[in-house]
Amino acid sequence: MKYISTRDNSLKVSSAEAIVRGLSPDGGLFVPEVIPHFASGELEKLAGLTYPQLAADIMGRYLEDFSADELKSYTDAAYCPGRYDSYDTAPVRKADGMYFLELWHGPTCAFKDMALQMLPYLLTASMKKCGEERTVCILVATSGDTGKAALEGFRDVPGTCIMVFYPVDGVSDIQKLQMASQQGGNVSVVSVNGNFDDAQTGVKRIFSSVDIAAKIADSGYVLSSANSINWGRLLPQIVYYIWTYLRLVNRGEVKMGDPVDFCVPTGNFGDILAGWYAKQMGLPVGRLICASNKNDVLTQFIETGVYDRNRPFFLTTSPSMDILISSNLERLLFHLSGFDSDLVAGYMKALSTEGKYVVCDDIMKSLRADFAAASLSEEDTAAAIREMWNSDGYLIDTHTAVAYGAAKGMVASASMVIVSTASPYKFSPAVIAALGHEPDGSGIGDLEKLESLTAVPAPAPLAGLKGAAVRFDSCVQPMEMEQSVLSWLC
Numbered sequence: 001m002k003y004i005s006t007r008d009n010s011l012k013v014s015s016a017e018a019i020v021r022g023l024s025p026d027g028g029l030f031v032p033e034v035i036p037h038f039a040s041g042e043l044e045k046l047a048g049l050t051y052p053q054l055a056a057d058i059m060g061r062y063l064e065d066f067s068a069d070e071l072k073s074y075t076d077a078a079y080c081p082g083r084y085d086s087y088d089t090a091p092v093r094k095a096d097g098m099y100f101l102e103l104w105h106g107p108t109c110a111f112k113d114m115a116l117q118m119l120p121y122l123l124t125a126s127m128k129k130c131g132e133e134r135t136v137c138i139l140v141a142t143s144g145d146t147g148k149a150a151l152e153g154f155r156d157v158p159g160t161c162i163m164v165f166y167p168v169d170g171v172s173d174i175q176k177l178q179m180a181s182q183q184g185g186n187v188s189v190v191s192v193n194g195n196f197d198d199a200q201t202g203v204k205r206i207f208s209s210v211d212i213a214a215k216i217a218d219s220g221y222v223l224s225s226a227n228s229i230n231w232g233r234l235l236p237q238i239v240y241y242i243w244t245y246l247r248l249v250n251r252g253e254v255k256m257g258d259p260v261d262f263c264v265p266t267g268n269f270g271d272i273l274a275g276w277y278a279k280q281m282g283l284p285v286g287r288l289i290c291a292s293n294k295n296d297v298l299t300q301f302i303e304t305g306v307y308d309r310n311r312p313f314f315l316t317t318s319p320s321m322d323i324l325i326s327s328n329l330e331r332l333l334f335h336l337s338g339f340d341s342d343l344v345a346g347y348m349k350a351l352s353t354e355g356k357y358v359v360c361d362d363i364m365k366s367l368r369a370d371f372a373a374a375s376l377s378e379e380d381t382a383a384a385i386r387e388m389w390n391s392d393g394y395l396i397d398t399h400t401a402v403a404y405g406a407a408k409g410m411v412a413s414a415s416m417v418i419v420s421t422a423s424p425y426k427f428s429p430a431v432i433a434a435l436g437h438e439p440d441g442s443g444i445g446d447l448e449k450l451e452s453l454t455a456v457p458a459p460a461p462l463a464g465l466k467g468a469a470v471r472f473d474s475c476v477q478p479m480e481m482e483q484s485v486l487s488w489l490c
């Protein structure tokens with residue numbers, strides 16, 4: 001199976017090449033030419049697999065140039081009990097009549113670990129398969145969670161180095177501390193005086209610069225991405241939708257074949273798009289509900305067909321969703337248009353020149369068949385955290401609360417799974433305030449305060465930040481990002 005670019009459907013590459021390149025040279029994203037489909041009775045057979053076994057099976061269907069044994073050794077290492085604090089990898093928990101898929105039991109306590117513990121294996125193997133001998137330099141723009149998860153995934157991985165850019169005022173204290181204290185001999189962390197989109201635009205500019213590519217090639221490096229524009233990042237996320245469904249079937253909560261709705265706190269549209277791929281594979285998924293915070297560009301798009309980023313940008317208590325340009329939407333539009341790369345390239349051009357595009361009716365019709373959307377205000381997000389704690393004694397983070405509040409506001413038509421994307425301790429001040437208390441004001445202080453308020457233990461990787469030394473404290477303007485890369489590598 002080949003991968004094709006969303007902006008040029010005549011460009012076809014192997015899965016290994018798609019993973020090495022990250023982004024297509026035309027600026028497009030790679031998608032699988034064919035989405036594999038479960039044969040009848042096949043899902044039942046997967047129900048007894050462990051998480052690493054299921055992950056190897058599902059990814060193998062998309063990765064022709066990897067053997068089953070190879071993939072199994074990667075998933076065993078990526079999702080092993082030493083890296084995950086839960087035997088289950090991704091536990092599914094019931095509260096308030098819904099199911100919460102907890103994706104934050106990995107080393108950085110956010111769902112990005114699900115993909116970024118896996119990506120280094122896929123990427124370094126893909127490079128070997130492509131005969132690439134240079135050191136790969138991973139560039140990441142992060143709204144907080146990706147950066148730390150990528151640093152942790154790539155730290156000290158031979159043949160790689162990683163540089164992370166984050167918006168200086170766009171991440172929480174704990175996230176900042178997590179990144180600034182990162183260990184490893186092949187890592188660098190830089191904050192950008194701007195918002196997430198400035199950082200992401202800067203990274204995209206570096207990727208498309210022929211000049212920079214030539215300069216770093218001279219020093220023995222090649223660039224790649226760990227953002228969710230990389231197929232190797234998206235693919236591992238398909239697994240947990242299938243996993244959740246099978247867990248619910250195994251427990252007798254859902255009958256095999258009955259649809260399940262997923263409500264996903266959405267930013268760059270990677271997580272929810274993985275759910276769409278799972279549905280295309282034949283997983284019985286009803287609605288995919290795209291939940292947004294006050295930055296509701298996606299909600300308005302799904303309702304109106306107009307994607308318009310010309311709007312105020314808000315910093316919210318769910319910063320990983322503070323995004324105006326959702327990159328992975330491009331993949332969905334490309335699939336729904338029947339691989340019409342001219343059409344998609346036109347939309348993306350309009351987005352970069354006018355900040356806006358209007359999608360044709362046919363695409364919107366198919367899009368609305370699978371997706372619904374809702375956005376939640378800051379007040380309602382806080383209320384969702386408080387109500388869940390008071391009614392069920394279940395502590396959820398701000399992002400999960402956006403999805404939970406959004407799902408609660410919709411008429412139920414099937415079992416509802418809330419995709420829970422972060423430990424509440426990553427966003428302690430907002431969670432403390434939501435519970436009606438005054439935050440302490442420091443990252444570690446708030447972590448301890450939330451622990452004493454709720455008696456819910458903080459995850460070890462966050463509790464361990466107490467007393468951690470800061471290694472990285474530089475801050476640059478968006479236009480200085482190129483220079484940061486060059487001076488680090490050359």
Ligand SMILES: *Cc1c(COP(=O)(O)O)cnc(C)c1O
Nearest residue numbers: 145267268269270271320421422
């Ligand atoms: C990244 C992130 C999201 C958004 O996921 P996308 O794939 O970008 O849509 C939601 N919640 C948390 C905690 C995240 O880190």
